[in-house]
Amino acid sequence: MKRAVCLLSGGLDSSTCLALAHHEGYECFALSFDYGQRHRFELVAAARVAAAYGVERRTVQFDLRQFGGSALTADIAVPKHASVSELEAGIPVTYVPARNTIFLSFALAWAETLGAQDIFLGVNALDYSGYPDCRPEFIEAFSRMASLSTKAGVEGARLTIHTPLIALTKAGIVQLGQSLGLDFALTHSCYDPQENGHPCGACDSCLLRLKGFAEAGLTDPLVYP
């Protein structure tokens, strides 16, 4: 059984990605990050999703609030909008400097000690927030670097970073999750959840998620205001 490290935030995308890797027969090892994010509630969702698939999950803790520079890790308001058509062009303030580079670096470390040559990452470059580290060219460059950085790589292992959602619409991701039997009620996408953990319904992440469910003709089981 081939081992795979699956980055799991507990959101719709990473949960669908884990469901897919599990469906494809990989022995999955879920990796989450407690990095000082405003929406730390997502880790509760990550734990639920990992448990649903019976996979081992580890959480790496560090504090990106040391560097700030993002609405998710500094005292900057998360933008709210009435609809997805109002999302601003360009890279939004919820971008976290170097976040996916850091996340993938830890995945690389764990993959090496597990003897895994596969990493699954639920990035999406279509209905997405405009983050540079969700684009195919970044993933390609990271993969190339990874094979030069590790003992496994030097010894000939060829790490593959799987990004099966990268070219899907949000509706396509919802449909994929549905087809895999993912329980969407376990997941959590909001950047700025209410105190009870329920999503705000107005941040970029909520709006894109709701658009995906609407276009897929499905109802999001989460409770919105």
Add this chain to the structure above:
Amino acid sequence: MKRAVCLLSGGLDSSTCLALAHHEGYECFALSFDYGQRHRFELVAAARVAAAYGVERRTVQFDLRQFGGSALTADIAVPKHASVSELEAGIPVTYVPARNTIFLSFALAWAETLGAQDIFLGVNALDYSGYPDCRPEFIEAFSRMASLSTKAGVEGARLTIHTPLIALTKAGIVQLGQSLGLDFALTHSCYDPQENGHPCGACDSCLLRLKGFAEAGLTDPLVYP
């Protein structure tokens, strides 16, 4: 004044690298890592060196013992030898999976929030321990990936990873440090220090350091057994 993030472990190499960046007129920001390393004592040295140059220093904490796979982060003995001629060929057990990738990723995050386009890293590919993530091809691949991963990169900033020691012998590094006025007594290189913080004198790192001082015709001020 151009800003630079300088990775600073407190060892001979990273301390010389910081001294050089400081000498070249950069406003330096030192970055250290408390990652569960056996030789955590190096952080004391990093603090001393940063203080000597009057630079701000931050320490990112995380625990690579979660993944293990190295004599520096797992219950694996640090190899000891009588002389540098006995160092084993290949990648030794002190290699830490993906360590420099992780370190540089955090440097990238801080550089972006500082508006810095320069990172200094004291890697050395000549008199070194055989780590894959100390080689020029890794640095080149990381640089390429970095410019694709960040908002700064997308907006046209061109990050430079400076590795001024990469082609020097250990003796050359000692001579460079000496010429820059670095106080070697502040630094610490041992992978497996004694309880009093003094170096063991027999690990790869001690042996390479001692070889460097000997070949440079200088005396290492540290106290060896």
